[in-house]
Each structure stands twice: as structure tokens, then as C-alpha cells.
Amino acid sequence: MDDKTIIEEAIRLVDDGVYVTLPVNGTSMLPFIIGGRERVVLGQPTSFAVGDVVLAWVDGCRYVVHRILSINGDQVVLMGDGNIRGVEHCLRQDVKARVSHVLDEKGRRYDLYTPWRVYASRLWTALRPFRRYLLFIIKRVKKYPKKI
Numbered sequence: 220m221d222d223k224t225i226i227e228e229a230i231r232l233v234d235d236g237v238y239v240t241l242p243v244n245g246t247s248m249l250p251f252i253i254g255g256r257e258r259v260v261l262g263q264p265t266s267f268a269v270g271d272v273v274l275a276w277v278d279g280c281r282y283v284v285h286r287i288l289s290i291n292g293d294q295v296v297l298m299g300d301g302n303i304r305g306v307e308h309c310l311r312q313d314v315k316a317r318v319s320h321v322l323d324e325k326g327r328r329y330d331l332y333t334p335w336r337v338y339a340s341r342l343w344t345a346l347r348p349f350r351r352y353l354l355f356i357i358k359r360v361k362k363y364p365k366k367i
Contacts (some may be wrong), residue, residue, distance in 0.1 A: 226274070226282045229261060230315045238262050240322065243284055247299030248272070250357050251331070251340060252284070256324050259284055261316035270340060272318040272331055273297070277307035284318060286340065300343055303351045 229239040239261045245254040252259065252272070261274055272286050275297060285297040288306060295314060298306045321329045330336065346353065 223282070230274070233261050233263055233316045236263065238319070239316070246301045246358070248284065248286075249301035249354060250361075251300050251336070251343075252318075252321055253323075258322045259318045260320050260322065262319045264314050264317040267314055267317050270337065270344075273314045274316040274318070275307070275309045276313040276315060277309045282315075283307055286344075288344070300340070301350075301354060303347075303354065 226241070229241055232239050240258050241261060242258045243252055243254045248254065259272075259274075264273060267273055267287060269287050269289060272284060274282060274284050275295065277283050277285075277297060283297065283299070285299045285307060287295060288298050289296045290311075293311045295309050295311060296306050297309065318331060320331055323329065331340075343350075
């Protein structure tokens with residue numbers, strides 16, 4: 220099975236009210252979600268807002284797990300926390316799931332919406348012009364997996 224088929228089955232389950240756990244790859248959500256090490260838990264996107272991490276079908280061609288930067292009517296703009304430039308676009312109905320929390324390698328649960336994490340993600344968004352340098356340091360210190 221390819222990734223798209225697996226994700227679409229996960230979306231079907233989420234639509235039925237089931238929470239689904241999926242592994243993530245890549246570095247696009249560093250430092251908040253570590254690809255290759257952590258898994259995201261997806262739930263129904265009954266409501267979502269700027270700052271939420273969601274699974275969305277973007278630019279009419281692929282699924283991503285990224286943070287919402289802005290919502291303007293039906294238009295949603297997303298960007299990965301580990302990205303230094305470039306955003307994705309989708310419509311509200313293309314947001315297929317909301318990430319409720321992350322599970323690390325040992326199964327420990329990290330809620331993405333505690334006051335501390337919300338503050339940290341807002342600060343990280345504000346530091347976007349400096350992400351290139353901060354990510355360079357973070358990747359060297361933490362020894363994150365290479366981008367797949």
C-alpha cells in the first residue's frame with residue numbers, strides 16, 4: 220500500500236469518530252514533531268484555528284501535517300514549523316484531521332495545545348525570519364534524523 224492509500228483510510232476512520240495514530244517522516248515540523256521518531260494522533264477536525272496542527276490535502280496534490288498560519292473565509296494557509304519558507308494552501312474542507320497530540324518512541328504522550336506549547340509555537344512562528352539559523356543549531360545539538 221502506498222502512503223496516500225493509508226492516509227485516506229486513516230481519514231475514513233477519523234470521519235467515523237476513531238482516533239488514528241500515524242508515524243511521520245521528514246523534518247518539516249521540527250522542533251515540535253520529530254519525523255522518524257514520533258507519531259501523531261489524529262481526530263476529527265470539528266473545529267480548528269490558527270496555530271492548530273492539521274492533516275490537510277494541499278495544493279491539490281498531497282497530504283501534509285502542518286500548522287495553520289491563517290484562515291480567511293474558506294482559504295487556509297499552512298506551513299511546517301521546520302520550514303524556512305514556502306507555504307501550502309487548501310480549502311476548509313481539505314482539512315481532514317486535527318492533530319490532538321504526539322507520541323514519542325516510548326509511547327509518552329505530548330499534548331500540542333498546553334499553554335506552554337501554544338506559547339512556544341507562537342514564538343516560533345514570530346521567529347520565522349531566524350528559523351534557518353535556529354534550525355541549524357537545533358539539528359546539530361539534538362541529532363535529529365536526516366530528511367527522508
